[in-house]
Amino acid sequence: MIGRRDTVSGAHFAFTDRWGGVSAVPYEKLNLGGAVGDDADAVRTNRELAAKSLGIDPARVVWMNQVHGAEVAVVSEAWGNRPVPEVDAVVTAERGLALAVLTADCTPVLLADPVAGVVAAAHAGRPGMIAGVVPAAVRAMAELGAEPGRIVARTGPAVCGRCYEVPDAMRADVAAVEPAAYAETSWGTPAVDVTAGVHAQLDRLGVHDREQSPVCTLESDDHFSYRRERTTGRLAGYVWLD
Numbered sequence: 001m002i003g004r005r006d007t008v009s010g011a012h013f014a015f016t017d018r019w020g021g022v023s024a025v026p027y028e029k030l031n032l033g034g035a036v037g038d039d040a041d042a043v044r045t046n047r048e049l050a051a052k053s054l055g056i057d058p059a060r061v062v063w064m065n066q067v068h069g070a071e072v073a074v075v076s077e078a079w080g081n082r083p084v085p086e087v088d089a090v091v092t093a094e095r096g097l098a099l100a101v102l103t104a105d106c107t108p109v110l111l112a113d114p115v116a117g118v119v120a121a122a123h124a125g126r127p128g129m130i131a132g133v134v135p136a137a138v139r140a141m142a143e144l145g146a147e148p149g150r151i152v153a154r155t156g157p158a159v160c161g162r163c164y165e166v167p168d169a170m171r172a173d174v175a176a177v178e179p180a181a182y183a184e185t186s187w188g189t190p191a192v193d194v195t196a197g198v199h200a201q202l203d204r205l206g207v208h209d210r211e212q213s214p215v216c217t218l219e220s221d222d223h224f225s226y227r228r229e230r231t232t233g234r235l236a237g238y239v240w241l242d
């Protein structure tokens, strides 16, 4: 259910694994993604189960319609019956409002400045990392009073740089923008390390209090992996303030 969780000065960070939900194959068990072909009732139940496990209100979770871009939404409440906008980061200064990011190999990024009372969740796959979705989220946090030096950052389970094989030209394009993302697979071919790129971006912005999940989604049977399974569920990362 909840694979990893911690709290820093009243800011909560949590990442799910694939177990503890009600979804059937190929989304078993805890698929939290609403746009991957799974049964809508199962997804709703899974989201309620995850919220209950975290001690948060499922009606006060802000989800995104993620499109691998760099747009950020600043929010003060859940979407309710309104359409969920196409953004890859959400930011709030509302205590008790949880922000959620869905992934299955991409890097989920959770950020919090507990002093300013500002949190952000971002979805950084290869395109989003290159487009700068994480710096955009940090800038939006700063506009609400956050300071990079106080921001606590957590990146969750994602495909690692030893597994994320790409064509040589793609690696060159990525590395031209973010050299830290240059990688090689364990079998010696060109690869990209998106999480390393995200951490390099955060470091340059002055966000030094960072931790990275040791889990590679492609290598872990306890996590959804798009590259391994294609049709599969989505993990979630959640961040919120007391």
Ligand SMILES: [Zn+2]
Binding pocket: 159, 160, 161, 162, 163, 164, 216, 217, 218, 219
């Ligand atoms: Zn790996």
